[in-house]
Amino acid sequence: MGHVPHTGANVICPFPVRILLLGGTTEAAELAMMLQGRDDLTVISSLAGRVTAPHLPAGIVRIGGFGGVAGLEGYVKAEKIDVVVDATHPFATKISYNAELVCRSLSLRLIALQRPPWEMKEGDCWKIVSDMRAAALAADHEGNRVFLSIGRQELDVFCHCEKATFLVRAIDLPDNLPPHNDLILKRGPFVLEDEIEMLREHSINLVVSKNSGGEATYAKIEAARLLSIPVVMVARPQKNALTRVSSVAEVLRELGQIIKSRFDRLEV
Ligand code: NAP
Secondary structure: OOOOOOOOOOOOOOOEEEEEEEOOOOOHHHHHHHHHHOOEEEEEEEEEEOOOOOOOOOOEEEEOOHHHHHHHHOOOOHOOHHHHHEOOOOOHHHHHHHHHHHHHHHHHHHEEEOOOOOOOOOOOEEEEEEHHHHHHHOOOOOOOOOEEOOOHHHHHHHHHHOEEEEEEEEEOOOOOOOOOEEEEOOOOOOOOHHHHHHHHHHHOOOOEEEOOOOOOHHHHHHHHHOOOEEEEEOOOOOOOEEEEOOOHHHHHHHHHHHHHHHHHHHHO
């Protein structure tokens, strides 16, 4: 794992680099943990506030939407943010779009972290679809027992599915559920053995998943492979970004360069 180089031994930075870290992901929590307690940078983690009792990242945290592009722009100005790190989930497109617009308009640095998508491996049986509606159409057939772990918001699409039975797993109680459902309220991470047992216990014969990438939710995909259960895999939406990197280590490297260039300027 990389690290952001310190500005120098015993050097107190008069103007810490102020970072807005858009989070809600494992990587964002990891970054917050690694960057806390530095005197050359200040990190404010931001969560959307979707779950009732979120795991709070280390350091300073704010929770809730900003109020669209104008709200985010106002926040960034008021907090004198120098750099925005967009470490949101690959399916969180609105906040990323807003962040890019604001960073462009204020000429701020944006580092967008996008973990690589999962790739099909030997033994996987995926039907790749372009969005959640297509996934619902593919899943809703008589006799299907479908495991759905896609987050609360997109469950609405499945509320019109009359034929299949859905095993829904969510952190908080969803507002809407498909007509035929079983519900599990549980927070990850989930391990392979438990995922296999759950799929077996509920006689699941189809899994619907977003192509989230990363390790935190991959166990269900591995379990499906091992049990020869097909997966309807929802492809990622397009996200724009000025500077896109694919790992926490790369974010740290970019931040290190930004801090160094600030210090070089101070020394002139
Ligand atoms: P989204 O569609 O891109 O965002 C919808 C609105 O939620 C944004 O316009 C913004 O409200 C607010 N928002 C989103 N992320 C925020 C953040 N980190 N801090 C402050 N406000 C934020 O996002 P989403 O798909 O609803 O996801 C919400 C959050 O959950 C994201 O932070 C994401 O990292 C996390 N998450 C999402 C998924 C997923 O499958 N979508 C999975 C795991 C975690 P305003 O316009 O009012 O600023």
